[in-house]
Ligand SMILES: CC(C)=CCC/C(C)=C/CC/C(C)=C/COP(=O)(O)OP(=O)(O)O
């Protein structure tokens with residue numbers, strides 16, 4: 001197996017042993033070859049001492065093009081429209097690009113059309129409410145952050161919709177008659193805490209149910225007895241953090257599993273053991289590490305760094321910047337894949353996590369490349385800007401929590 005030779009101070013991640021079984025599949029070898037080619041081209045071209053550049057203008061133009069098409073949404077049957085709104089507006093806030101006032105109004109009105117008459121948001125106008133687009137719509141509206149955007153959310157009905165998705169054992173279903181998995185707990189906790197509709201009973205049993213999803217490997221699966229995966233691990237752990245119950249889980253094995261998902265040669269993260277690197281896990285996996293850092297810091301772990309997260313932040317930035325930027329804008333899963341708004345959002349979110357160490361009173365930037373590469377920080381629980389979280393908390397925090405027993 002060939003090794004990436006020049007990656008800029010990456011000794012900690014370099015393979016010593018060519019025979020490790022985890023990288024033996026043909027698919028894995030192909031990815032390694034193309035990643036290695038990109039890294040060596042980059043270092044040859046730049047004589048080994050230039051830094052990778054974030055193609056800001058290209059990404060902005062891709063995201064803005066997507067924004068213009070959001071207004072076609074009424075004619076489109078796509079079931080992920082609130083997601084598209086969120087991925088695009090979050091990408092823009094990471095790139096610190098203001099959204100024009102009339103666009104803010106258009107998006108808020110579109111999301112209002114996606115709100116179900118009985119509460120929660122569907123994948124498009126007229127669709128059944130579902131926890132995933134509900135999470136995305138609430139996040140997007142909080143990023144927009146205007147009174148008009150906040151007021152789209154019918155809080156008493158949202159609360160009723162959330163409660164209708166709660167199972168007696170603490171699990172959450174994604175929609176009526178739909179699947180039960182750990183995404184439900186995260187989406188519900190995120191929407192409920194941002195909009196201040198949480199009641200003491202709402203998440204009863206949920207932390208215990210999430211802990212049942214932790215596997216022998218240490219990561220979290222979608223449901224008990226299934227395979228640990230980065231997407232579910234983030235959802236499960238971030239939900240525990242929101243509910244203030246993160247100490248219920250085995251922190252050490254979760255930490256060990258998560259840090260070991262960063263790939264030695266690629267620098268990016270895989271979603272699960274023996275699978276391929278993918279740019280979106282730059283957020284789902286790396287985003288879990290600030291949450292773990294915070295808990296260990298509160299526990300007074302002496303060995304914990306006060307300057308960096310528990311992953312190789314430079315290597316992740318290299319993966320995103322050198323391997324995940326699509327030539328004409330937008331970001332991708334891995335070399336050879338097509339761009340999309342999901343990977344654009346989560347590659348940029350992961351890049352932001354890797355650039356900013358925010359550990360209580362200790363704040364450090366670790367920006368690889370020119371200073372113009374620096375993105376806005378993201379909140380590792382909600383994945384919207386920390387300012388948007390604070391502003392939503394102050395707007396909704398003064399409103400009374402709706403009473404679940406009041407008449408419709
Ligand atoms: C908030 C919210 C709804 C979060 C979603 C979290 C998330 C990304 C879950 C991933 C689910 C999953 C098992 C993907 C596997 O895909 P795969 O087999 O194609 O990919 P892999 O080979 O990388 O595992």
Ligand SMILES: [Zn+2]
Nearest residue numbers: 278279280333
């Ligand atoms: Zn992906």
